[in-house]
Amino acid sequence: MDDINCWETKFKYCYYSKRLLVKLLLINKTAKPKTNISEVKKAIYYAKKYHGDQKRQSGEPYYSHPIEVAYLITKYAVHCTTTDILVTSILHDTLEDTNLTKEIICYIFGSVIAEQVEDLTRIKNDRKISSAEMVDLLLLQNKYDLLLIKIFDRLHNLLTLAVKPLEKIQLTVEETGKKFISLSIYLDAIMIIPNLRLDTKITKLCGKYLPIRHNVSVDLRGFCEDTFRLPFPDFQNEELQTYIL
DSSP, X not given: OTTTTTHHHHOOOOHHHXXXXXXXXHHHTTOSSOOOHHHHHHHHHHHHHHHTTOBOTTSSBXXXXXXXXXXXXXXXXXXXXXXXXXXXXXXXXXXXXXXXOHHHHHHHHOHHXXXXXXXXXXXXXXXXXXXXXXXXXXXXXXXXXXXXXXXXXXXXXXXXXXXXXHHHHHHHHHHIIIIIHHHHHHHHHTTSSTTOOHHHHHHHHHHHHHHHHHOXXXXXXXXXXXXXXXXXXXXXXXXHHHHHO
8 A cells, every 4th residue: 555645656558548538538528426537547556556467368468357347337338437336347356356455445445445346256255156146146235336337347258258268158158148138137127227238239249159159050039038037026027028028
């Protein structure tokens, strides 16, 4: 934490940070309330500092992923671009993948951000839960802001899935079909991400990889059949079924 008072002088732009910050400056021209650009830059600085030299399988620096997740939120869910959501999305993998601690996040960004980043960390009770389990947990707690981050986290992972081994591709596509397509429909229907039809975007991305694994022509409607029956009993009514179909 020795750079808490001088991080701005050490901040360095990169392709990913420039793209996000330019987008936010444009949004801020009309947004009310405006995003705190300084806090977002600070989150980028610490994400880059702690992810350090970590690489994605694509060869890109790992910090590119959380910054791109924040960018996708600004692109597809402009009304949700609050400072807290963006800062949390940029830091969402730090507790799990770096030596940054909750205490340090709390000191630098406050207790709300620290709690949200911890909520998005898949290490629970000394075991690593799946992303699907995390979605269920966040749904039970009605933490829709964090579910928004999870859906765009999955969207970015799908956009960069081609570099993964075939087995990982299959597992990711299957988990997405079972959990994330229905989640996107749910968030749309309760006005968290209205009218985006992310379910269609996600389904198309999944469809790109299914033929690779199975070497057959895939009927996406069949693939998503179970997904369109949402696993939220209180939410399954005639109105929703009409909306989905």
